[in-house]
Amino acid sequence: MSQTNHSEFLRGGAVILILTLLNRKEMHGYDLLRSIESESAGAFAYKEGTLYPLLHQLEKDGSIVARWEDTESSRKRKFYKISPQGRKLLKEKKEQWISFRNIIDQMIKA
Numbered sequence: 723m724s725q726t727n728h729s730e731f732l733r734g735g736a737v738i739l740i741l742t743l744l745n746r747k748e749m750h751g752y753d754l755l756r757s758i759e760s761e762s763a764g765a766f767a768y769k770e771g772t773l774y775p776l777l778h779q780l781e782k783d784g785s786i787v788a789r790w791e792d793t794e795s796s797r798k799r800k801f802y803k804i805s806p807q808g809r810k811l812l813k814e815k816k817e818q819w820i821s822f823r824n825i826i827d828q829m830i831k832a
Contacts, residue, residue: 785804
C-alpha cells in the first residue's frame with residue numbers, strides 16, 4: 723500500500739463533502755451548508771466562515787466554477803458547480819478516504 727498523507731485528508735475533509743454534493747447538482751453556499759448538516763445528521767455543521775473560504779479556494783484552483791443568479795427576492799446568489807478538474811480531485815479524495823478508512827479498520831480490529 724502506498725504511503726499517503728492522511729493528516730492532509732483530515733484537514734481537508736470538508737472538501738470531499740463539498741465536491742460530493744456539487745457532483746450531484748449545482749448549489750449555492752447556503753444550500754451546501756444545509757445539505758452537509760442534514761446528510762451528516764448534524765455531525766458536520768460548518769459555519770459560513772469555514773465554508774466560503776473553501777469555496778473560494780476551490781474556485782481559484784479550478785475545481786469548481788461559479789455563476790451569479792438573480793433570485794425572486796432580487797438578491798443575487800452565487801451558484802457553484804463541479805468542474806472536470808474537480809471531478810478528478812473528488813476521485814483522488816475518495817481514494818484517499820478508502821485508504822485511510824482501511825487503515826483505521828485494520829487497527830481497531832486488533
